[in-house]
Amino acid sequence: MGIQERKEREKERRRQQIMVAAKRVFSDRGFNRATMEDIAKEAELSPGTLYLYFKNKEELYASLSLRILQYLHIRVGHVRDEEGPPEKKLETLIEAMYDVYAFDPLILINMFHLQSSETLKNLSPELLEQIEDLSRKSIGAISSIFKEGIEKGVFIDRHPVALADIFWALFSGVVLWNTSKRIIDIRKDYLMQTLQAAFEVFGRGVTRNVALPAE
Amino acid sequence: MGIQERKEREKERRRQQIMVAAKRVFSDRGFNRATMEDIAKEAELSPGTLYLYFKNKEELYASLSLRILQYLHIRVGHVRDEEGPPEKKLETLIEAMYDVYAFDPLILINMFHLQSSETLKNLSPELLEQIEDLSRKSIGAISSIFKEGIEKGVFIDRHPVALADIFWALFSGVVLWNTSKRIIDIRKDYLMQTLQAAFEVFGRGVTRNVALPAE
Amino acid sequence: MGIQERKEREKERRRQQIMVAAKRVFSDRGFNRATMEDIAKEAELSPGTLYLYFKNKEELYASLSLRILQYLHIRVGHVRDEEGPPEKKLETLIEAMYDVYAFDPLILINMFHLQSSETLKNLSPELLEQIEDLSRKSIGAISSIFKEGIEKGVFIDRHPVALADIFWALFSGVVLWNTSKRIIDIRKDYLMQTLQAAFEVFGRGVTRNVALPAE
Amino acid sequence: MGIQERKEREKERRRQQIMVAAKRVFSDRGFNRATMEDIAKEAELSPGTLYLYFKNKEELYASLSLRILQYLHIRVGHVRDEEGPPEKKLETLIEAMYDVYAFDPLILINMFHLQSSETLKNLSPELLEQIEDLSRKSIGAISSIFKEGIEKGVFIDRHPVALADIFWALFSGVVLWNTSKRIIDIRKDYLMQTLQAAFEVFGRGVTRNVALPAE
DNA sequence: CATGAATGAGAGTTCATTCAT
DNA sequence: GATGAATGAACTCTCATTCAT
Numbered sequence: 001m002g003i004q005e006r007k008e009r010e011k012e013r014r015r016q017q018i019m020v021a022a023k024r025v026f027s028d029r030g031f032n033r034a035t036m037e038d039i040a041k042e043a044e045l046s047p048g049t050l051y052l053y054f055k056n057k058e059e060l061y062a063s064l065s066l067r068i069l070q071y072l073h074i075r076v077g078h079v080r081d082e083e084g085p086p087e088k089k090l091e092t093l094i095e096a097m098y099d100v101y102a103f104d105p106l107i108l109i110n111m112f113h114l115q116s117s118e119t120l121k122n123l124s125p126e127l128l129e130q131i132e133d134l135s136r137k138s139i140g141a142i143s144s145i146f147k148e149g150i151e152k153g154v155f156i157d158r159h160p161v162a163l164a165d166i167f168w169a170l171f172s173g174v175v176l177w178n179t180s181k182r183i184i185d186i187r188k189d190y191l192m193q194t195l196q197a198a199f200e201v202f203g204r205g206v207t208r209n210v211a212l213p214a215e
Numbered sequence: 216m217g218i219q220e221r222k223e224r225e226k227e228r229r230r231q232q233i234m235v236a237a238k239r240v241f242s243d244r245g246f247n248r249a250t251m252e253d254i255a256k257e258a259e260l261s262p263g264t265l266y267l268y269f270k271n272k273e274e275l276y277a278s279l280s281l282r283i284l285q286y287l288h289i290r291v292g293h294v295r296d297e298e299g300p301p302e303k304k305l306e307t308l309i310e311a312m313y314d315v316y317a318f319d320p321l322i323l324i325n326m327f328h329l330q331s332s333e334t335l336k337n338l339s340p341e342l343l344e345q346i347e348d349l350s351r352k353s354i355g356a357i358s359s360i361f362k363e364g365i366e367k368g369v370f371i372d373r374h375p376v377a378l379a380d381i382f383w384a385l386f387s388g389v390v391l392w393n394t395s396k397r398i399i400d401i402r403k404d405y406l407m408q409t410l411q412a413a414f415e416v417f418g419r420g421v422t423r424n425v426a427l428p429a430e
Numbered sequence: 431m432g433i434q435e436r437k438e439r440e441k442e443r444r445r446q447q448i449m450v451a452a453k454r455v456f457s458d459r460g461f462n463r464a465t466m467e468d469i470a471k472e473a474e475l476s477p478g479t480l481y482l483y484f485k486n487k488e489e490l491y492a493s494l495s496l497r498i499l500q501y502l503h504i505r506v507g508h509v510r511d512e513e514g515p516p517e518k519k520l521e522t523l524i525e526a527m528y529d530v531y532a533f534d535p536l537i538l539i540n541m542f543h544l545q546s547s548e549t550l551k552n553l554s555p556e557l558l559e560q561i562e563d564l565s566r567k568s569i570g571a572i573s574s575i576f577k578e579g580i581e582k583g584v585f586i587d588r589h590p591v592a593l594a595d596i597f598w599a600l601f602s603g604v605v606l607w608n609t610s611k612r613i614i615d616i617r618k619d620y621l622m623q624t625l626q627a628a629f630e631v632f633g634r635g636v637t638r639n640v641a642l643p644a645e
Numbered sequence: 646m647g648i649q650e651r652k653e654r655e656k657e658r659r660r661q662q663i664m665v666a667a668k669r670v671f672s673d674r675g676f677n678r679a680t681m682e683d684i685a686k687e688a689e690l691s692p693g694t695l696y697l698y699f700k701n702k703e704e705l706y707a708s709l710s711l712r713i714l715q716y717l718h719i720r721v722g723h724v725r726d727e728e729g730p731p732e733k734k735l736e737t738l739i740e741a742m743y744d745v746y747a748f749d750p751l752i753l754i755n756m757f758h759l760q761s762s763e764t765l766k767n768l769s770p771e772l773l774e775q776i777e778d779l780s781r782k783s784i785g786a787i788s789s790i791f792k793e794g795i796e797k798g799v800f801i802d803r804h805p806v807a808l809a810d811i812f813w814a815l816f817s818g819v820v821l822w823n824t825s826k827r828i829i830d831i832r833k834d835y836l837m838q839t840l841q842a843a844f845e846v847f848g849r850g851v852t853r854n855v856a857l858p859a860e
Numbered sequence: 861c862a863t864g865a866a867t868g869a870g871a872g873t874t875c876a877t878t879c880a881t
Numbered sequence: 882g883a884t885g886a887a888t889g890a891a892c893t894c895t896c897a898t899t900c901a902t
Contacts, residue, residue, distance in 0.1 A: 118245025173388020205420025460763025548675025603818020
């Protein structure tokens with residue numbers, strides 16, 4: 001058993017090693033321009049080995065997203081389950097988003113690309129299922145937060161899933177649009193300011209309150 | 216002169232014909248899986264002809280975005296220049312977004328993909344310049360609207376460009392996230408509802424008002 | 431008839447116009463990298479027009495050689511037919527070579543390339559026949575000069591055609607090798623000195639004389 | 646170590662295998678008409694494999710020349726370094742040329758084509774450097790031979806490099822011109838006789854001697 | 861398990877040539 | 882005769898993937 005376990009651990013380590021390399025290469029060159037050989041070199045492995053751990057290039061790419069989705073899932077789960085008023089939870093949720101971004105910015109952007117792309121259609125059913133599952137659960141958890149807020153009269157009475165979608169769309173939209181602007185003008189990076197303002201606007205917009213705090 | 220003109224018109228028609236075909240194929244298969252031969256077949260032309268009108272595949276892809284960017288630019292310009300209070304202008308701006316979406320949903324999604332992708336880096340300088348220019352001007356026009364609103368005390372006092380970025384990011388984020396959800400579950404399309412709610416939240420969030428309308 | 435003639439002349443003028451353009455483009459870019467469109471642009475004509483005057487690209491290329499071959503043929507013919515001792519004729523022959531080179535260096539190099547290349551195999555029988563004919567006649571004329579010299583005891587008793595071949599090979603070899611050296615080191619061009627020395631060596635080598643002039 | 650060595654050897658064998666096939670195909674069809682697929686088929690390999698050993702078609706073509714250049718370099722080096730009077734060295738040098746020709750006639754002709762062609766300009770700097778280097782050294786060695794002969798009063802007092810150029814130009818010119826004649830009239834091949842006569846003429850021409858042997 | 865040489869289908873692109881105008 | 886847009890075959894080259902070692 002001990003041997004079994006060690007082998008398992010080693011196998012997992014290898015996977016991580018590959019994913020770390022893949023992340024770097026995909027981030028550098030983008031999905032198309034990155035070759036499996038590039039990744040193999042970066043991981044100091046042979047191309048063949050990559051295929052022992054990942055079915056193909058697309059799955060390797062998608063696998064990167066999985067980790068961050070898991071992290072997202074855990075974090076929003078915690079936010080949903082914590083004690084406190086909805087306003088507070090929204091605040092914590094926003095903080096979670098910053099952490100999700102900080103967890104791995106490049107992979108996050110990778111994932112947003114993936115989400116809205118052709119690649120999604122060509123994944124193996126199992127992997128697609130995992131991605132869907134984590135996405136659904138995360139959106140579900142966010143929805144719950146808004147649902148609670150609506151029920152407590154704190155948030156405006158819109159479909160909780162819609163609010164969750166909007167929240168997520170705003171987050172991903174700002175990150176992507178910022179990336180795009182930086183491609184054009186590499187010097188300026190206003191992501192944090194823009195995200196902060198975006199969440200502020202969202203908070204104000206979703207909050208029902210008559211007596212808004214003086215902005 | 217008549218001949219010259221006719222030729223010009225025909226040339227433009229050919230371009231359109233190719234772009235229509237390209238749009239279909241790119242939307243169907245995505246950028247990578249779409250081949251120039253696919254597009255040529257769809258356009259009932261030979262592969263070589265495509266290259267008489269577009270320098271390469273990426274430029275053809277990017278050219279699709281240009282038309283919608285021009286439309287966007289015109290629409291937001293009008294909104295900025297029209298008479299009326301900022302609240303009204305925001306409403307018109309939101310309507311413009313619906314129209315931009317309706318103008319060509321597939322191309323719009325194409326464009327959002329383009330914005331946040333490696334492809335952007337590989338365009339010809341001229342085309343990139345055009346895209347940048349229209350983007351900058353459009354964001355600039357949206358900024359002006361918010362600036363006016365801030366100065367008149369209607370909108371919260373945040374950097375107008377940040378508000379414009381947020382507005383645009385929200386729009387693109389919702390459209391992309393919706394697309395993503397539909398890949399997973401093809402049956403449901405809540406785009407319009409979600410967009411509406413998103414703009415409502417944004418409107419509420421950006422409006423300074425003491426006395427918010429009962430939602 | 432006058433009209434007929436004028437048309438003929440104009441047609442010939444067009445041909446020349448194209449050949450002038452072709453020469454420039456072929457010299458600049460080499461056979462492969464030169465495109466028919468390049469040549470058409472250089473000639474300020476349309477690609478289609480080129481095909482009214484030349485069957486295809488290879489024939490256009492080969493046609494360039496024909497003019498210089500004709501010039502060569504005329505010049506060596508004159509040398510053969512002139513009065514004077516063989517030594518003098520060899521001198522005049524050498525002068526003719528300089529003139530052939532000066533007649534059009536680029537085309538001459540073109541022709542040497544053509545001679546020893548795949549292209550030769552793919553010409554139309556008529557054109558090939560013309561080239562062969564002029565080559566044969568020119569080599570024939572040179573042979574005659576040597577034959578005469580041999581018979582008069584001035585030149586060494588080797589097969590006159592062999593001597594002609596050697597003479598021509600030396601000339602083309604020096605020109606080609608010089609071209610090659612200039613590709614590598616563009617600054618130095620010792621063609622004239624080398625040619626002069628080459629012909630001197632040849633002259634000394636082919637002359638039977640017991641009493642060689644002190645060199 | 647044994648394994649390493651075996652792999653090295655096998656790799657070299659593969660390269661040879663490809664070069665042998667390439668030689669055949671290039672000789673048959675010439676550079677342009679030969680396709681990489683042709684060569685791959687001839688080598689009983691897949692097109693992709695060719696690119697594991699050669700960067701592109703031009704480099705494969707040029708690589709053929711390298712071997713013969715190396716052989717040339719070695720042979721002329723030996724001639725230069727051997728003991729004996731200059732006349733004897735020239736004789737040995739001429740013998741070396743026959744051997745160079747015999748070493749691989751097709752490749753030699755290939756190389757002469759390469760030397761005087763556009764292809765040369767498009768090689769990778771490293772390969773070009775190698776070719777240049779070997780050419781320079783070989784011409785240098787030949788020059789040394791002539792230099793010695795001049796100093797000893799055996800050869801006429803011309804620039805040794807010029808004499809080397811002439812010698813090489815004569816050799817390549819005769820080989821190329823013979824090839825050309827054989828394209829036209831495939832039956833007759835007087836190469837050996839012509840070469841012999843050419844070298845004889847050259848020897849006589851370059852030798853200073855007052856008392857030439859009766860020819 | 862790991863390797864990495866080999867694969868080979870397939871891509872984008874070019875360009876000599878044609879032909880309706 | 883001249884045009885030049887259109888053709889489409891053919892090319893080089895890439896790279897995800899496989900499999901014998």
